[in-house]
Amino acid sequence: MYRPSTLAMILAGGRVDELGVLTHYRPKSAVPFGGFARVIDFPLSNLLHSGIERIAILSQYRSYSLINHIGTGAAWDMIGRNRGISILPPFKDYENPHWYRGSADAVYQNLDYIRYYGPSVILILSGDHIYQMDYREMIRYHSEHDADLTAAFIEVPLDSAARFGVAEIADDCSEGGRMLSYEEKPAAPKSNWASLTVFCFRPAVLSEVLKKNQENTSYEFGRDIIPMMMQQNYKVHGYKFRGYWGYTRTIDEYWQTSMDLLGSAPKIDLESWGIRTNLAHRNIADRQPVKMGAHASIENSMAYNGCIVEGTVRNSILFPGVHVMAGAEINDSVLFFDNIVHPGARLNRVVSDVNTVFNRDVRVGAPKCEQLHRVSVIGWNNSVPEGFRIGCGCTVAPRISAEKWPDKILDDGEELK
Amino acid sequence: MRESADALVLLLAGGIGSRLNLLVEHRAKPAVPFGGIYRIIDFSLSNVMNSGLTKVGVLTQYKPLSLMAHIGNGEAWDFTGRTRGIKILPPRTGEKDSDWYKGTADAIRQNIDFILANPSEQVVILSGDHIYRMDFDAMLSYHQHKKADITIGMMVVPKRDIHQFGTGIVNDENRIIDWEEKPAIPRTNLASMGIYVFDTQYLLRTLAHDRLEADFGMHIIPRAINEDRVYAYPFYGYWRDVGTIQSYWEANMDIIRENSGISPEEWEIRPNPECGGRSMDRAPVRFLPGSKVTSSMIASGCVIEGTVINSVLSPGVRVKKGAVVTNSVLFDDCIIEQNAVIDLAICDKHVHVGAGAVVGDGENLTLPNRQFPKHLYTGISLVGKEARIPAGVRIGRNCIINFGYNDDTFSGQSFLADGESA
Numbered sequence: 096m097y098r099p100s101t102l103a104m105i106l107a108g109g110r111v112d113e114l115g116v117l118t119h120y121r122p123k124s125a126v127p128f129g130g131f132a133r134v135i136d137f138p139l140s141n142l143l144h145s146g147i148e149r150i151a152i153l154s155q156y157r158s159y160s161l162i163n164h165i166g167t168g169a170a171w172d173m174i175g176r177n178r179g180i181s182i183l184p185p186f187k188d189y190e191n192p193h194w195y196r197g198s199a200d201a202v203y204q205n206l207d208y209i210r211y212y213g214p215s216v217i218l219i220l221s222g223d224h225i226y227q228m229d230y231r232e233m234i235r236y237h238s239e240h241d242a243d244l245t246a247a248f249i250e251v252p253l254d255s256a257a258r259f260g261v262a263e264i265a266d267d268c269s270e271g272g273r274m275l276s277y278e279e280k281p282a283a284p285k286s287n288w289a290s291l292t293v294f295c296f297r298p299a300v301l302s303e304v305l306k307k308n309q310e311n312t313s314y315e316f317g318r319d320i321i322p323m324m325m326q327q328n329y330k331v332h333g334y335k336f337r338g339y340w341g342y343t344r345t346i347d348e349y350w351q352t353s354m355d356l357l358g359s360a361p362k363i364d365l366e367s368w369g370i371r372t373n374l375a376h377r378n379i380a381d382r383q384p385v386k387m388g389a390h391a392s393i394e395n396s397m398a399y400n401g402c403i404v405e406g407t408v409r410n411s412i413l414f415p416g417v418h419v420m421a422g423a424e425i426n427d428s429v430l431f432f433d434n435i436v437h438p439g440a441r442l443n444r445v446v447s448d449v450n451t452v453f454n455r456d457v458r459v460g461a462p463k464c465e466q467l468h469r470v471s472v473i474g475w476n477n478s479v480p481e482g483f484r485i486g487c488g489c490t491v492a493p494r495i496s497a498e499k500w501p502d503k504i505l506d507d508g509e510e511l512k
Numbered sequence: 513m514r515e516s517a518d519a520l521v522l523l524l525a526g527g528i529g530s531r532l533n534l535l536v537e538h539r540a541k542p543a544v545p546f547g548g549i550y551r552i553i554d555f556s557l558s559n560v561m562n563s564g565l566t567k568v569g570v571l572t573q574y575k576p577l578s579l580m581a582h583i584g585n586g587e588a589w590d591f592t593g594r595t596r597g598i599k600i601l602p603p604r605t606g607e608k609d610s611d612w613y614k615g616t617a618d619a620i621r622q623n624i625d626f627i628l629a630n631p632s633e634q635v636v637i638l639s640g641d642h643i644y645r646m647d648f649d650a651m652l653s654y655h656q657h658k659k660a661d662i663t664i665g666m667m668v669v670p671k672r673d674i675h676q677f678g679t680g681i682v683n684d685e686n687r688i689i690d691w692e693e694k695p696a697i698p699r700t701n702l703a704s705m706g707i708y709v710f711d712t713q714y715l716l717r718t719l720a721h722d723r724l725e726a727d728f729g730m731h732i733i734p735r736a737i738n739e740d741r742v743y744a745y746p747f748y749g750y751w752r753d754v755g756t757i758q759s760y761w762e763a764n765m766d767i768i769r770e771n772s773g774i775s776p777e778e779w780e781i782r783p784n785p786e787c788g789g790r791s792m793d794r795a796p797v798r799f800l801p802g803s804k805v806t807s808s809m810i811a812s813g814c815v816i817e818g819t820v821i822n823s824v825l826s827p828g829v830r831v832k833k834g835a836v837v838t839n840s841v842l843f844d845d846c847i848i849e850q851n852a853v854i855d856l857a858i859c860d861k862h863v864h865v866g867a868g869a870v871v872g873d874g875e876n877l878t879l880p881n882r883q884f885p886k887h888l889y890t891g892i893s894l895v896g897k898e899a900r901i902p903a904g905v906r907i908g909r910n911c912i913i914n915f916g917y918n919d920d921t922f923s924g925q926s927f928l929a930d931g932e933s934a
Contacts, residue, residue, distance in 0.1 A: 130796035131812070358801070359817075365795035366813060374792045380588075380785040383777040384548035384811035384825070385797050386768070391806050399796035400549070400812050401777065412796070 101147050101234060102214035104205075105138055106198045106292070107222030108155035113345040116474035117448055119493050121160035124222030126343070127431045127449070129356060129365055130412045131379060131399040132372040133164055134343060135222045140370045142220075143171045145230040148178035149212060152222070153201040155185050155194060163376060170373040183208060197314030203305040209298060217301055219316065221292035225341030225352055227368045228293070233334050236270050237295040243329040244300065246274070246321065247293035247336045257281060260290030260317040264333035271334040277325050279318045290317060291336060300329060339363060350446055350470045353412055353429045357395050377432050377449075382415045390421055406436065414449075423453075426462065431475070448475035448493065459485040519652055520632040520712070521565050522601075522620060523556060525640035526573030526613055531756045533887045534860060534896040537915055539578035541755070542640035545843050545861075547767050547776055548811040548826050549783045549791055551582055552754060553640040557598075558781040561589040563648035565636065566596040569626050571619045573603055573612065581787055588784040601626060615726030616706075621719045627712065635715050637708040637728075643763050644705075644751035645779040651709055651745050661714040661740040662733070664688065665707030667747040676753075677703035678729035680737075680744055688742045693729045702744065704729060705751060714740070750774045758890050761858060764824045764841045768809050791827035791844065802833065818848070826861075835865075840872075849903065856909065859895040866903030871895060873906040879930040881910045888912065888931075908932065 107124035117126050124135035135152075142150060150173060154161050161182070168180035183205050185195045195201035202209075202219065209217060216234055228247075237245035248262055248271075261284040265272035276285060294316060304320055313319050324331050339362050341352035355362040374380035382401025387393070393408040401415035406423035414432045419425060422438035428445040436442065440453040443460030453459070457479045460471050471485055474493030479485065480500050486507035495511055505511055529541025536544060542553035560568060568591060572579055585591075586598035601623050603612050613619035620627075620637065627635060634655060636648055646665065655663040666680055674695070681690040681700050692699065708728060710718075718732060718740075725731035736742050750773035754760040766772035785792040794813025799805065803816040810816065813828040818835035826844040831837055834851040843861040848854060852865045855872035865871060877891030888894065888910040896915035901907065902922050908930035917934055928934055 357798075361798075369793075370795070371793050374785050380792045381777070381780070381782060383767075383775075383781075384809040387805045387808045387810065387820075389770075389807045393799045393805060394803060395801045396799045397796040398799070400792070408799075 100215045101149070101218055101230075102209060102212050102216070103142055103147050103150045103218040103220060103230075104202060104209075105135065105150065105152045105220050105222045106201065107135055107152050107161060108158075108195055108198075108201060114343070114349065115346065115490055116472055116492050117346075117349070117446070118156075119474060120157055122154065122156045122158065122222075123343075124154075125160040125164055126223075126349075127414055128225065128343065128349075128353065129363070129370065130397040130414055132365075132370050133376075134225065135161070135164070136370055136372045137225050137227075138220045138222055139171045139173075140368065141226070141228050141230060143173070143371065144369055145228075147218065147230060148173060148175075149214070150180045151205065151208060152180060152182045153195065153198075153205070154182055155201070158182070158184060164373050166373050166375060170375075171371055181208070197319075198316050199305055199308050199320050200314035202301070203309060203314070206302055206305065209302070214298060217296045217298050219292075219294040219296065223343065224291065225339075225343060225363065226291070226336075227338055227363075228336060230293075232270075233293070233336075234295055236334050237332070240267075240332055241330065242295070242332040243297045244321070244324055245271070245295040245332040245334050247291040247334045248288035249291055249336045249338075249340045250287050251289040253284060253287045256284035256287050256289055258289075260292075260321070261286055262288050262290065262333050264288055264335065269335075271332055274321075274325065274331045274333045277321045277331075279315075279322070288333065288335070291340065292317070293336075295334075300324075304329070346446060346470050346472050350429065350444070353446075354410070354427070356397060356412065357410060377415065379415050388421060391419075406438070437481075444470050444487065445473060446470055447473040450476045452478040454479060454481040454483075456482045457485070458483075459489075460487050518567065518632060519565055519634040519636050519648075519709070520627060520630050521560050521568040521636045521638065521648075522623070522627075523553075523560075523568060523570045523638050523640045524616055524619060524706075525553060525570050525576075525579060526619065527639070527641060528574045529641060529755055531887055532754075532760060533757060533884060534894050534912065534915060535757075535760070535858070536575075538575065538897065540572065540574050540576060543579040543582055544754075544760070545826060546643065546754070546760075547764060548809045548824050550776060550781060551783070552643065553579065553582070554781055554783050555643050555645070555776075555779075556638050556640050557583075557586075557589045558779070559644070559646050559648060560636075560638070561591070561782065562780050563646075565648060566591065566593070567630050567632070568598040569601045569623060569630075570598060570640070571601045571613065571623065573619075576600070576602060582784055584784060584787060588782050588786070599626070615730070616728045617719065617732050618726040620715070621723070624716065624719065627716065632712050635710045635712050637710065639706040641755065642705065642751060642753055643774065644747075645749065645781075646707070646747060646751075648707075648709075651707075654745050655709040655711075655743070658686075658743045659741065660709075660743040661711055661718075662736055662742045663709040663745050664733070664742065665705040665747050666702050666744040667705055667751055668701050669703040671698060671701055674698040674701055674703055678706075678733065679703055682744045686744045686746065688733075688737050688744050691734045691737050693734070704733075705747060707745075709745075757858070757887055757892055757894065761841060761892055765822070765839070768807050768822065768824065794827050803831075818850075843897075856891050857893045857895060860897035860899075860915070862898045863895045864900045865895075866901055866905070868904045869901045870906040871901065871911075873908050873927070874930060876930050877909050879910060881912060881933065882931045883912065883933050907934075 263275040343349040388405030391404045398413040403418045405421040406419040411428045416433035423436040432449040437455045439456035471489040473491045476494045490510040525542040591598040680688040752763045800817040804819040811827040817833045818831040828845040835848045837854045840857045846863045849867040853870045881888035891909045893911040895913045899917040906927040912933040
């Protein structure tokens, strides 16, 4: 009888502090990305296109948005007798009183779930990266080399490698090789191969090392599991991934990765990647085509169904339901679902969460701001008062009530809570 | 909450709509794409859903495959559930021989078993080929309040158009006291929209009266106004029978015109996102550097490098650099190559217009199509599904390029004169 041989587990629990107001009410993996989708749609679509049909999502932080987004799993075709997505929230039982104390602990607490399905390979992914990958090639490499663990890596500039898990990988073949060393966020990286947080495990070994790890006080795959496996001479391989990898850990990175969608030859081609999202989430499927007004101007931008553009839009991404009124101007910005931009408002380098209204003559950012962190981010359900000026690199928390807005101005880099 | 008891809906979706020419060559009229992501029948189905009605039979006859695929299990309009449902009702072999539906009343008569199997107080009978928004729940309440046997949705139409409709003369209580079907010299401007509420028992009785009474407007209604309680339910608002190329084009243009009265999203019209190319899974529209788009509707998956003005683009249309699309309706995945020009055209799915080609060339909008002078006479040209127009060719006004046309030499011609077909 056919049974799926690969079980995928997506680590989608975390909130990332650096994304600030975008993750006040949702985990990182549920942050909107790409004009209609969510970050987790990228690994989910990769799984769909890789023919991997049994998926567990480990979710802990503010999971409602994520649960709502996953729905039945039908959006990714993960519904059927041998296909399905399970959301695995933290739980208590006779033995275990904890929240998920880390990525490795989260998987450890669900070892019986893994046993139930009895897969021959366990694929562990992080739910918060933007990339296109056929996991089957990595799984084939993993099986061919009879590895206990194969971890995927990508080349990054050496000066940024310190932020990642970094491995030295032997040149066994073009696809990868034995892992020679591994360090989590090293001060002086020995190589520029950075971990993608994509792991193939031999199930028996995974269970073994996770049990050992329980004696420890830290429970992370990168910080604890891989170094332990290296030390104890497990067969650990590095798989070299050579495609695009979009990192969205900070607002600036989120903004940059979004900008990679634009241009005549974008680094991310959503259409050819076949990204699928849940069309029922925020009623995407109920929106009419983009409506362009008589005096609209839009250039080098993306907009999904449900947008109404009457003003000027340049180098920007508009999620469903954004309304740019006549006389408004938007540059270099990402506006999530149902933002409304009133006449005379000018937005530069803004990431604005859902349901925010920019009233008449609001200014955000500046056309040629030279600040280091120049992106201003506005939390959801805000109404920026008429004529208000927000500088570059500002942060506005979600749902600021009318009386809490200061008088007229928020200076560069300021935060409004 | 819904006020009235559950009524059964029967949707007449069998019409050929032959005046839509190429657009109905491979699909029934209700399945013709409209407004970028919709099909004509979405308006009726969404009205049914938004009226809180949950049991629907769709009577099909002409080229039903596209329509059946589009309706699917009805989930898009919330017709799935234990007591909900939408059923396709094709003509069947009767006692004698193959019984094609001979008219609206005959079609309903042949599905009496469906009506009996779904007990209801009232039956709502609609046609699947109009663009409008209407609350049938309010109409049902009106019907009950009037204690009517039949209630007919009616609206005022311009005198010049009235000859296409069933017309009714009403007294001051909106009771219909006289009826004329498609009158040459009209006495009223009150036209039937082809929307009927029948008391179920009355409907069963009146259909049993005479099997030769095949049509509601021609037979059933004229008899009923003399014998029974027939009321007009006045409708005010946007309503279009998009049965001609001209009216179809105008209604598409209405969507992009300010204050035209039609707004699919506000009307809560729902397309079926799981049908066909699953248009909603396509990426957001990409407006590339140099694009210029005004007064238009652009659906997901489109990539615009050129100029689009006053046009409706379905998912996946590509308008390349230097190309100009004006006053046109382009269905899914049309490709308009560099520097091509499209004006006043309706292009069916997957049309490919070569570089520098022109569709809608010249200023003479009034020379009708030679083959179909009653279909194309206002300057609109039609390009059939999957047709390929070679680079550099010029196509005039009121022209027809047939389905799948694929002759890279264009028969040695470099232009197609106004009113000609290829």
